[in-house]
Amino acid sequence: MTLVAEPASLAEQAGVDPNWPELVTIEPPRGWTTLGLRELWEYRELLYFLTWRDIKVRYKQTALGAAWAIIQPLSTMIVFSLFFGRLARIPSDGVPYPLFSFAALVPWTFFANGLTQSANSVVLSQNLITKIYFPRLAVPIATVLAGAVDFVLAFVVLVGLMLFYSTPLTLHALWVIPFSLLALVTALGVGFWLAALNVQYRDVRYAVPFLVQLWLFATPIAYPSSLLSEPWRTVYGLNPMVGVVEGFRWALLGTATAPGAMVLVSTVAALVVAIGGALYFRRMEQTFADVV
């Protein structure tokens, strides 16, 4: 070992042994960085294991177990059907109201849970973050992805409900795949923002339930977006969950209104939120270990 003021760069010293492992350079962060997708890809197995862990432990030591994945949207559907469907007689695009609201509640529950849990994910993983290096984005991503199991379970119930109401299941239903991805991107995007903010400001913890509640009513779950006239219906798509919910209904229940322009707006909005959120997260993650 030698003590030198400015030793030759290790990069310059390369060539001694071509089998040398890859050089890692650690430098002070300089403002905004990239998304670090390449590194995230290298750590894909960690992402897989974190997701797997979240799924494994999600319903450990609960009496009802995975049934919770169904109880949540199902009970909301029953309440909505009673109050909005029966009592308030809110229109449902010619679809039985329970089916109409449940088709929206399935992606919504996935979104709302993903959002809530990813907002707390980084703070809850502080023992990991203060001890080990890995791409921090893996934490909120794994949390949101783990919700996919609940989503699939709830979706099966939705299919059952469709059969119950004799709604035909056609190939057209495959359209739910891109709409599910849209819900995923939206949940990730908002999750990135909230998870990073939560490290610095624990206010987020208190704001999230409130935000989810407001967002629920700002999304056409209990009511159809067809209540709005164009161009407002398309503008409404700025809330990405509007595109998701209407897309689900269109794909599964065949509601007459094809939500083309609205979905386009929603997709752009979701991507802006997600990329912006990821960049903000990446900027803030440099101080996570010091602050959390």
Added chain:
Amino acid sequence: MTTAAIRVANLGKRYELGRALDPSRTIREALTEGARGALRALRGQRRAPTEFWALRDVSFEVARGEAMGIIGGNGAGKSTLLKLLSRITTPSTGRIEIRGRVGSLLEVGTGFHPDLTGRENVFLNGAILGMRRSEIARKFDEIVAFAEVDRFIDTPVKRYSSGMYLRLAFSVAAHLEPEVLLVDEVLAVGDAAFQKKCLGKMGDVTGEGRTVLFVSHNTDAVQRLCAHSVLLQSGRLTAAGDSSDVVRKYLSLGLRTSEPGEWVDVTQLPRRGSGQARVASVLYSSGNDLTGGHPYSLGPLEFILEVVSDSARTLSSLAVVIRDQGGTNLVNADIATHGHVIQLEAGRNAVRVRIAALYLNPGQYTVDLWLGDGTGAGFDHVESAFPLMVLDPRPAGTGAITVVAGAVPCRITASVEPFAEYRSALTVASS
């Protein structure tokens, strides 16, 4: 051309006190803080410096396959350095270059989930530490065997004893096989056998051509495992080189400074005894300018004690006790063992105690002082009065690392003799 595995250049880490370090900051506090800052700026007041450099201008290189010690007191920046090297936090200045995967034994058990089984945690923890799934699967049996938890591998780890938990966690970390291994003394968890296992693993790792950075207070372990060390003091690198030299410098920073040839005031120290006679201060020296007056192995050592007595009295026991860092009493230089008595005058007296040859190995020791009348009840007893550093008398630059074998040194000679002279004696002994 060197083959450095780690190169650190002008590395610095700055924290902003009271800000980044406060985890419970809310938006409201951020706003009021901002407003207060603006107000202060309006009044033309300067903000109090809230910066803190945990590490500053640190540069060094570690060769591939070398074990290097990082020594320093609490808050010297050792942990910060490890955090920067393991990329947990980012540097404020400078640059680090590392070749290869960095693993550390500071994160033993991190990411273990209590509800998951041992098997599941091995895979999860392995992935967190940066292992590929195929790699974990390949080493799985080895990991479980090393941890000795075979029977419970499908039991949730929350049902494990803390020992089993720790063994499994360590086993995963130990099988990571990184190119660069960071070891914090935090590994001092667990029992002595476990610590020994950890240190043994470290030795294996360097043998395999991996690079190790070892952070410790245990200067003995550092000297045993690392040829070279760096010393951190208040975030700065103040020494680098042979571990024995760096450790010596670190030890010389002792809590209370006691330089040879200077009076060490002991009046303020906690003590026991009647106080009829007390030691006020002490001066010591080996009298050898080559060691700066420091005592050295097998060399002479002289103490002058300033003893204050309330009246003229006879002192039948006066001792200078030298203990090792573990508290073991190694040398008890007591006049009572030679039947001496000392006549003290009322007021200040100077008592000289001379040790002709100090049978102590180089290292850090502590001195206790004792005055008594021989009946058992003492006049004065000062424990850990001051530290004493014993140097290696061999000339520097021989390149030899101090081999500390026995507890004390001895003078030896060895020579080859004609065997025939001893033959008859041996035959008699064996018949």
